[in-house]
Amino acid sequence: MSKLPVLEVKNLKQWFPVRAGWRNKIVNHVKAVDDVSFSIYEGETLGLVGESGCGKTTTARCIMRALDPTDGKILYYAEDTQQPIDLTELRGRELMDIRREIQLVFQDPFTSLNPRMRVLDLVGEPLVIHGTLDREARVQRVIELMRSVGLRPEYMRRYPHAFSGGERQRISIARSLALQPRLMVLDEPVSALDVSVQAQVLNLLLKLQNEFGLTYLFVAHDLSVVKHISTRVAVMYVGRIVETAPTEQLYTNPKHPYTAALLSAVPVPDPNRRKMSELTGEVASPANPPSGCYFHPRCEFAVDRCRTETPALREIEPGHHVRCHRADELDLPGVDILVEDIQIEPPPQKVTLS
Numbered sequence: 001m002s003k004l005p006v007l008e009v010k011n012l013k014q015w016f017p018v019r020a021g022w023r024n025k026i027v028n029h030v031k032a033v034d035d036v037s038f039s040i041y042e043g044e045t046l047g048l049v050g051e052s053g054c055g056k057t058t059t060a061r062c063i064m065r066a067l068d069p070t071d072g073k074i075l076y077y078a079e080d081t082q083q084p085i086d087l088t089e090l091r092g093r094e095l096m097d098i099r100r101e102i103q104l105v106f107q108d109p110f111t112s113l114n115p116r117m118r119v120l121d122l123v124g125e126p127l128v129i130h131g132t133l134d135r136e137a138r139v140q141r142v143i144e145l146m147r148s149v150g151l152r153p154e155y156m157r158r159y160p161h162a163f164s165g166g167e168r169q170r171i172s173i174a175r176s177l178a179l180q181p182r183l184m185v186l187d188e189p190v191s192a193l194d195v196s197v198q199a200q201v202l203n204l205l206l207k208l209q210n211e212f213g214l215t216y217l218f219v220a221h222d223l224s225v226v227k228h229i230s231t232r233v234a235v236m237y238v239g240r241i242v243e244t245a246p247t248e249q250l251y252t253n254p255k256h257p258y259t260a261a262l263l264s265a266v267p268v269p270d271p272n273r274r275k276m277s278e279l280t281g282e283v284a285s286p287a288n289p290p291s292g293c294y295f296h297p298r299c300e301f302a303v304d305r306c307r308t309e310t311p312a313l314r315e316i317e318p319g320h321h322v323r324c325h326r327a328d329e330l331d332l333p334g335v336d337i338l339v340e341d342i343q344i345e346p347p348p349q350k351v352t353l354s
Contacts, residue, residue, distance in 0.1 A: 004077050005039040006183050006215045007063070007102075008084065012036040012072035014058050018287060030287045032058040034239035036072075037313070040183070045209070045216040047230030047247070049223060049262070051283060055239040056219045057107075060185050063087070063217070064104050065095055076102065079182070100130060103176040107188040109168035113160040119146075119171055120156040126178040145174040148211075149204060166197035170204065177208070185217045190225060202229055223266050227251055232319075235259050238284045238294045241313060245320040252334040255322040257299045260332035293325070301326055 014033035017026045033055045040046045048056050061067045063074055065087055075084035076098065090098060106112035113122055123145055124138045133141060143153040149170040160168055169189060176184055186205070190198040206229060208214060220226050226233055227247055234244040235258065243256040254260045261279050281298040284290055293311050296302040305325050313323045324330075 004082065005041050005075075006077055007040045007217070008073075008075040008077070009039070009059075009063070010037050010073040010075065012059065012062060012074065013070045014055075014062055014067060015070045028287055031239050031289065032286055033062065033069075034286070034289075036236070036239070036241050038234050038241060038244060040215055040217055043209070043213060043215055044231035045218050045229055047226035047233040048217060048219045048236060049221060049226050049233060050236035051262075052221065053283065053286075054236040055286070056221075056236055057187055059236075060104070060187050060217065060219050063185055064099075064102065065090070076183075096130075100179045101181050102183045102185065103179065103181040104185045104187065105169075105172050105176050105189045108192050109165055109172050110192070112172055113168055115160050118157055118159055122160070122171060123156070123175045123178060126175060130179060132179070141178065142174075145177055148177065148208065149174045164197075165193050166200060169193065169201055173201075173204065173208070177212070180212070181214070183215045183217070185219070187219045188221070189218075191220065191222065198225065205229065223251075223262060235262065238289055239286050240294060240323065241321075242295065242323045243321065244313075245317075249317070249320055254332050254334055255316060255320065255327040255330065256295075256324045257301055257330070257332065258295050260334075263335045264333070266335060293323075301330060 012033055013031070013035060015029040015031050018028040018030060019025060020027045036055070036059055038046065048059065050056055058067065062069045069088050072088070074087040076087055077084050078101070085098065087095075087098065117125075120139065120142055123142045127133050127138045127141060142156055146153045146156055151167060151170055151174070155163075160171070163171065173189075189205070190201050193201060202225065205216070209216065216229075218226065218229055230247050232244060232246050233250045235242050235250075235256065237258050243250065243254065243259045245255075250259065251263065254263060279298050284294050284297065290297055290307075291310075292308045293299070293302070293306045296306040299306065303326070309325070311323045311325050313321050315321050316327050
């Protein structure tokens, strides 16, 4: 792990106004992302997990500057400088240039590809936008990218409807690789795919990371998938990071009750092994969160302090941060998720186009 991170998010907030009345007055805010901080280091994969609606995708969209954050900083450390670039301050051409180094893979491969464009044009579109290559060079680059993601180059003359879900996601990944990025934001890239296809795409992402030295922010809700691909894991709840730790440490020794509850919900092929500990109550509303710890209405370990005092995200072990007043005294059960190693398939043989 390098000394400086590739990306550092500091106190990020994304609040959406709630308007009412004939004057369209702002009466409240939905705190989709509320004081989120984390770092991603060179060559690692940070898994960002949590229930639907917790703010994972909003955080990813803020990093990509698809949204203008309400507050906070998103610092990017380029290779040729030790001084960070604050992405929240970039506009126009400066923002466009930095997007060459930070690319996004969308969740749904069925809607993220234009059905009226051939694969050649879809994968080569980033090269056209940034004007890096002429047409002949773009075609050769697309051929290289198709081979890198395990697709036959002659398929680049086809339209997206001719491909399966897994193949479409491979096309999306190839498009994201076109400009040779350093950081890739993967927004639940396998959740819309069948389980067997998920394994193939995960295997591909690991291969590409090793081959090109990529750094990933992997947004997901499937903890089995996260454990297989992530170096570290950050857990979100109602717009806040509640725990971050190296993957093995978080899974075997969780320190936040919400993390332990998520781990207990992971299906294990043994009905007698353990019971799922169900959470009571409803997920707090980001428009009207409870006082103190946001998780206290659903936490069986909550005390009076949890209901009145907001816990800070503090380090309790090297590299292990948790937002819980009682983290030092709780002994929460972890889980050992067995993920079979997936054999990496050899790259497709070279094909000569006619």
